Amino acid sequence: MVSIQNLHKKFGKNQVLSGLNLEIKEGGIFAVLGPNGSGKTTLIKCLLGMVIPNKGKISVLGVNVKNGSDYRNKIDYLPQIANFPSNLKVKELIKMIKDLRGNTTLDQDLINLFKLEPFLDKKLGNLSGGTKQKVNLVLTFMFDSPLIILDEPTSGLDPISLIRLKNLIQNEKAKGKTILITSHIMSFVEEVSDEIVFLLEGEIYFKGSISELKTKTNQPDFEHAIASILTDNHA
Amino acid sequence: MLKILKYSFYDLMRSRWSYVYFAFYLLLGVVLLFLNNDLSKAVITLMNVIIVLVPLIGTIFGVMYYYNSKEFTELLLAQPLKRSSIFLGQYLGVAISLSMSLILGLGIPFIFYGLFKSSAIWDFSLLLITGTFLTFIFTALAFNIALSNENKIKGFGYAILLWLFLAIIYDGVFLMSLIMFEDYPLDKLSLIGTMLNPIDLSRTLILLKLDISALLGYTGAIFKQFFGTNFGLIVSISMLSVWVVMPVLRIIFKAKKKDF
Amino acid sequence: MKIKFISFIAIFLASFLHAQTIEVCEDCPVSKLNDAIKVANSFDTILVKKGTYKEHDIIVDKPLTIIGKNYPVIDGELKGEIITIVSDSVTVDGLFIINVGTSYTEDYAAIRVKRGKHFVIQNLVLEKLFFGIYLEKAHHGKVFHNKIIGDAVEEYNSGNGIQLWYSKDIEIEHNFVEHVRDGIYLEFSDNCLIKNNVSANNLRYGLHFMFSNDDLYQDNNFENNGAGVAVMFSKRIKMYNNIFKENWGTASYGLLLKEINDAEIKGNTFEENTIGINIEGSNRITYLNNNFINNGWAIKVRGACYTNHFLSNNFLYNSFDISYNSNINDNLFDKNYWSNYTGYDLNKNGIGDVPYRPVKLFSYIVNRTPETIILLRSLFIDIIDFSEKVSPVFTPDNLLDNNPKIKKIEW
Numbered sequence: 001m002v003s004i005q006n007l008h009k010k011f012g013k014n015q016v017l018s019g020l021n022l023e024i025k026e027g028g029i030f031a032v033l034g035p036n037g038s039g040k041t042t043l044i045k046c047l048l049g050m051v052i053p054n055k056g057k058i059s060v061l062g063v064n065v066k067n068g069s070d071y072r073n074k075i076d077y078l079p080q081i082a083n084f085p086s087n088l089k090v091k092e093l094i095k096m097i098k099d100l101r102g103n104t105t106l107d108q109d110l111i112n113l114f115k116l117e118p119f120l121d122k123k124l125g126n127l128s129g130g131t132k133q134k135v136n137l138v139l140t141f142m143f144d145s146p147l148i149i150l151d152e153p154t155s156g157l158d159p160i161s162l163i164r165l166k167n168l169i170q171n172e173k174a175k176g177k178t179i180l181i182t183s184h185i186m187s188f189v190e191e192v193s194d195e196i197v198f199l200l201e202g203e204i205y206f207k208g209s210i211s212e213l214k215t216k217t218n219q220p221d222f223e224h225a226i227a228s229i230l231t232d233n234h235a
Numbered sequence: 236m237l238k239i240l241k242y243s244f245y246d247l248m249r250s251r252w253s254y255v256y257f258a259f260y261l262l263l264g265v266v267l268l269f270l271n272n273d274l275s276k277a278v279i280t281l282m283n284v285i286i287v288l289v290p291l292i293g294t295i296f297g298v299m300y301y302y303n304s305k306e307f308t309e310l311l312l313a314q315p316l317k318r319s320s321i322f323l324g325q326y327l328g329v330a331i332s333l334s335m336s337l338i339l340g341l342g343i344p345f346i347f348y349g350l351f352k353s354s355a356i357w358d359f360s361l362l363l364i365t366g367t368f369l370t371f372i373f374t375a376l377a378f379n380i381a382l383s384n385e386n387k388i389k390g391f392g393y394a395i396l397l398w399l400f401l402a403i404i405y406d407g408v409f410l411m412s413l414i415m416f417e418d419y420p421l422d423k424l425s426l427i428g429t430m431l432n433p434i435d436l437s438r439t440l441i442l443l444k445l446d447i448s449a450l451l452g453y454t455g456a457i458f459k460q461f462f463g464t465n466f467g468l469i470v471s472i473s474m475l476s477v478w479v480v481m482p483v484l485r486i487i488f489k490a491k492k493k494d495f
Numbered sequence: 496m497k498i499k500f501i502s503f504i505a506i507f508l509a510s511f512l513h514a515q516t517i518e519v520c521e522d523c524p525v526s527k528l529n530d531a532i533k534v535a536n537s538f539d540t541i542l543v544k545k546g547t548y549k550e551h552d553i554i555v556d557k558p559l560t561i562i563g564k565n566y567p568v569i570d571g572e573l574k575g576e577i578i579t580i581v582s583d584s585v586t587v588d589g590l591f592i593i594n595v596g597t598s599y600t601e602d603y604a605a606i607r608v609k610r611g612k613h614f615v616i617q618n619l620v621l622e623k624l625f626f627g628i629y630l631e632k633a634h635h636g637k638v639f640h641n642k643i644i645g646d647a648v649e650e651y652n653s654g655n656g657i658q659l660w661y662s663k664d665i666e667i668e669h670n671f672v673e674h675v676r677d678g679i680y681l682e683f684s685d686n687c688l689i690k691n692n693v694s695a696n697n698l699r700y701g702l703h704f705m706f707s708n709d710d711l712y713q714d715n716n717f718e719n720n721g722a723g724v725a726v727m728f729s730k731r732i733k734m735y736n737n738i739f740k741e742n743w744g745t746a747s748y749g750l751l752l753k754e755i756n757d758a759e760i761k762g763n764t765f766e767e768n769t770i771g772i773n774i775e776g777s778n779r780i781t782y783l784n785n786n787f788i789n790n791g792w793a794i795k796v797r798g799a800c801y802t803n804h805f806l807s808n809n810f811l812y813n814s815f816d817i818s819y820n821s822n823i824n825d826n827l828f829d830k831n832y833w834s835n836y837t838g839y840d841l842n843k844n845g846i847g848d849v850p851y852r853p854v855k856l857f858s859y860i861v862n863r864t865p866e867t868i869i870l871l872r873s874l875f876i877d878i879i880d881f882s883e884k885v886s887p888v889f890t891p892d893n894l895l896d897n898n899p900k901i902k903k904i905e906w
Contacts, residue, residue, distance in 0.1 A: 045494070045495065048312070049312070050312045050494070073315040079306070079309055079310060085246045087250050096238075096242050097314070100238055100316065139310075273834075275811070276812065276834055282872065283872065283874075286872070286874070287874050403874050403875050403878070404875075406873040406876065410860070410870055410876075413864055413866055414860070414863070417863070421864070425867075426869070438871075445812075445814075445872075446814040447743075448768060448791035448814065449791025449792065449814035449815065451744060451745070451747075451769050452769040452770065452791050452792070453865045453866070458866075
């Protein structure tokens with residue numbers, strides 16, 4: 001599905017990714033974890049072609065990301081901070097994204113799912129953070145793409161919406177899709193993910209299932225396992 | 236690209252600033268024409284305003300739009316769209332909506348005043364063409380500045396400096412160097428100096444209409460050829476086009492290499 | 496009036512006392528104008544019928560009335576002067592005179608009056624000429640409704656349309672002169688009236704005065720000449736209601752005043768000239784109720800000009816209103832309207848509360864370095880002009896219009 005070889009990225013003097021290699025197979029939910037500044041977002045942005053690597057090769061579904069933008073038709077991306085043009089109405093934004101990517105009928109189900117109906121005629125600038133995030137989710141999930149990338153999907157969501165989101169993610173997984181998630185909410189990660197990728201200082205520190213991580217770190221639960229990695233490496 | 240252009244344009248056409256800009260020109264046009272009742276004087280005042288304000292507003296607005304729509308841009312970048320079409324679309328959206336505000340804002344009062352029956356229509360159209368060129372040039376320059384500076388404050392600072400330089404400081408340096416080298420033949424130098432600054436270039440274009448009597452008083456042969464024939468008009472307009480194309484090419488180039 | 500009356504008497508006498516009319520046509524007994532003059536008695540009328548008469552050196556040496564019917568052509572075949580009048584009381588009317596000879600030693604004219612008086616030259620059409628109508632030491636005559644169309648290219652081998660030399664009390668009215676060197680030229684000619692003429696597209700000046708005093712020109716139109724009117728070394732010239740338009744070029748003026756005193760310039764319009772009025776060494780001149788519209792420089796003052804009065808003129812949209820090349824001023828500007836005036840009128844008396852300073856620093860800079868003209872209307876220039884306005888250093892600090900009008904002056 002996704003293959004990354006020897007990925008290097010530097011912002012100024014700051015080396016963010018240094019020789020990262022990663023293979024992600026088709027199907028399943030992968031969580032990309034790591035402390036702040038470990039290069040999670042950079043990695044995702046490299047996948048999406050938003051950040052241009054200094055070195056290395058990335059291919060998504062067998063296509064090198066350097067060769068054009070069409071491969072992004074196969075990716076649904078949920079950006080971290082949902083900040084849309086404030087003069088557009090929700091309806092118009094959805095229509096616009098559909099206009100840009102091609103038509104879909106899934107949006108109506110998603111609008112119903114997140115109870116966005118009353119907000120459709122409001123301007124995006126007047127929405128609360130949570131509602132914006134719901135709109136963001138609608139925009140992401142309304143295209144039926146094989147690869148889904150979610151950057152902090154839970155931020156600002158109320159508990160009911162969070163449950164709906166989890167269901168949604170499980171449904172997509174059931175369809176055989178590959179889902180890539182970054183999150184700071186460990187319980188969420190633990191609940192949804194099949195495999196985790198732990199980044200530390202621009203390299204992959206750990207890749208495997210949660211139980212493997214627990215074994216490796218000798219910790220009873222996931223949260224402590226993560227904490228122990230961090231303390232071991234920073235002590 | 237056309238889709239991006241369409242959405243940027245709609246977005247801007249509905250924004251408060253477009254209305255402010257439009258209302259400002261509308262007011263200016265109405266005040267100049269109906270309180271003054273003198274078309275020639277109105278055209279001269281408008282010229283001064285356009286030469287100074289259009290570049291300022293173009294740069295500030297361009298930088299502002301770029302920074303404000305950063306997240307939107309990121310949203311677009313994740314879509315299967317080419318980078319060049321995203322940025323060109325946004326650039327054209329800003330430039331066209333600003334030009335529309337200018338043309339409609341000034342055009343409406345002038346039409347009500349009876350422009351079509353007046354002999355000033357050519358001067359006035361030239362004014363609007365120049366204003367549109369300046370909008371396109373300075374919005375492109377603003378996008379360049381914003382693309383090269385992540386820091387908003389820095390970006391705004393450079394934008395204002397750029398305007399200050401091209402609108403005022405450049406002419407000061409230009410004047411000083413002309414006076415310093417007055418013993419040498421200067422007509423070529425002065426024309427080249429003009430070509431290198433889009434504000435001066437537009438000013439010359441308007442001078443050709445408003446002050447041709449004075450310009451023909453100068454003896455230099457190149458001056459004469461430039462101002463006495465259509466040569467000046469053609470050269471100025473093509474140079475203005477170059478001034479639009481160069482920064483736009485740099486937008487495309489920069490956009491391709493930039494990380495978001 | 497006096498001249499009209501005398502010429503009327505002359506015609507009256509010619510037709511009634513002698514009552515002889517000689518007809519000239521191609522197959523009449525008299526087929527040449529020259530022959531007709533020879534056989535005619537004083538005060539006869541010669542009627543020239545339509546046709547082409549190849550003649551030159553026609554000497555009119557007695558008081559005659561020569562009338563062309565349907566514009567007969569007198570063709571000089573470029574051999575020299577065509578008609579020379581050496582008698583008083585001659586009228587020439589309705590001829591089409593072409594092909595005057597060109598010479599570098601003699602000023603051949605289509606028609607010349609030499610020491611004559613009470614003459615009338617009217618309704619002539621002159622083409623392919625060297626000099627057109629040449630009045631030499633003539634007086635009390637009238638040049639009326641002639642059309643002079645030259646084809647002058649270079650100043651050195653072309654002549655003037657209407658030239659006066661040591662002539663007095665001449666009326667020049669309703670003539671149309673174009674494409675010659677000077678449209679109308681007066682040298683040592685006093686008390687002349689020049690009225691309702693159009694002088695356009697001439698190489699040098701539309702109208703030119705040299706050493707001529709007490710003349711009046713009014714209601715004339717001077718368009719697209721090398722310079723509209725040049726008045727030099729003359730006194731007490733009156734200039735009323737003329738139009739000076741589109742005199743463009745490096746040394747182009749609507750009106751050039753050089754060493755002239757006590758003139759009066761009133762009600763004229765100067766429009767789209769490179770320089771509206773160029774003044775050199777001219778004193779005690781009154782400028783009243785003139786319109787200066789869209790000129791490069793409305794008024795350019797070079798060198799010693801004293802006690803001139805500029806009153807109630809309109810200065811509209813000129814690139815520069817007034818330019819001085821020194822910072823001394825002895826001239827008065829008062830109650831003019833300046834379209835560039837930005838002051839206010841709080842007491843609503845129609846006069847601006849802040850004086851207007853018509854000389855800008857930039858005009859001084861342009862005088863020094865002409866190429867800087869390219870910076871005209873730049874914001875930077877506006878700023879330095881403003882600072883000069885606040886504290887004048889390079890421009891005369893007493894050069895002010897203390898009562899600038901708020902509205903365009905109508906009269």
